[in-house]
Amino acid sequence: MRDPKPRSGGSGVSLTRADRARTVASVLRRQVMRGAFPGGVLPDERALIAEFDASRNTVREALGLLRDEGLVERRRGVGTVVTGRAYEHPLGELSGLAEVLQRHGVVVNEVREARVLRPPLTVARRLGLPEGGMAVYLERLRRVDGIPLSLDCTYLIPEVGEPLLARAGKTPRTLENHDVFDLIETATGMPLGSAEVSVHATVTDPATCAVLEMPAGGAILAVERLTRLADGRPADLEFLHLRGDRLTLHATLDRATRYTDPSGSSSS
Known part of the structure; x- marks a missing residue:
């Protein structure tokens, strides 16, 4: 034809x-x-x-x-x-990636790094840390049913991160079997409050491609998420590298909730 x-x-x-x-x-x-x-x-x-x-x-x-x-x-x-499918991560709720992915299969968190370090200045500022202050750094590779889906790099304020490391020292599989959000709320005894999220697509560098077992030149969704405790304090800053061919970000938006300024005009 x-x-x-x-x-x-x-x-x-x-x-x-x-x-x-x-x-x-x-x-x-x-x-x-x-x-x-x-x-x-x-x-x-x-x-x-x-x-x-x-x-x-x-x-x-x-x-x-x-x-x-x-x-x-x-x-x-x-x-x-x-031969391939993707998993949805809802943007309309404050939930950890592992919380969402466990609905689809067996989630395994491979801990690649967990230590105290001096974060980059821009990270320290986002977390409200003093100049030269320390933070806890976690790097984890997430798999669902054996397939690598994301590489997560997380900076936590000391009062949140240090109890996590101490707990992991007593129970080594803590960081592998629990979502960071769950660990934060357990460590602080306080619920999480809100998060600021930004997303952009980028071509993956060779090292990240290798870790995520992606084809060279594949695309990732780069997510930056600053999460705050219920009292407004920053708790952690995450840089998530999500496989663009295996994960989608989903949200339901309501036009009726657009902001209206005092003059009566709406802003989109």
Whole structure:
């Protein structure tokens, strides 16, 4: 089947087959990553052609994009099958990554480093530490059912981090079997209050690729999260490196809660 002539996007721009394939792949990618296909098998080409009103070549190109990302593969006699999926981390709740991931499988935290150190000046300032003050540093690799999903680098204020290290010294598997948020609340006897989160996507450096067992040049979601105790004090500053091909960040947003200033105008 030959591709039709390029279609107009409504603004005078002609959409190429590559444009159409990218659009199809975007929808299928989301379905694949959410486990939407029963048995892990995608609909056959004829069904996809009908669903997306696309040519066979466009559908095949879209499936090729997903194959190159390691999400699907073609198996003779079976069809296109899912070979990778992603796990959702909700941004609308203050929960640790391990708390979320344990809903999907067996979570293992590999402790790569745990020690007291002098943090970088910018980290010390974010944590409200005096210049030259010390912090506790934790670095952990998280796996779900054996698959590396994130590399977490965490700086904790001394009154939070030092009890964690002391507890880990008595029970070595403490840092492996518990989420940092749970440990913080146990150590301080105080619940966590709020967190500031920023996210950006970046190409992974070779060392991080090796730790996360990712293809060279793969993308990660770099998350910076400053968490505060209920009394407003900073507790920890985390730099999370999430595999972009295995983790998605999810939030439900309400436009009705937009900020309205005293003059009555709303701000988005």
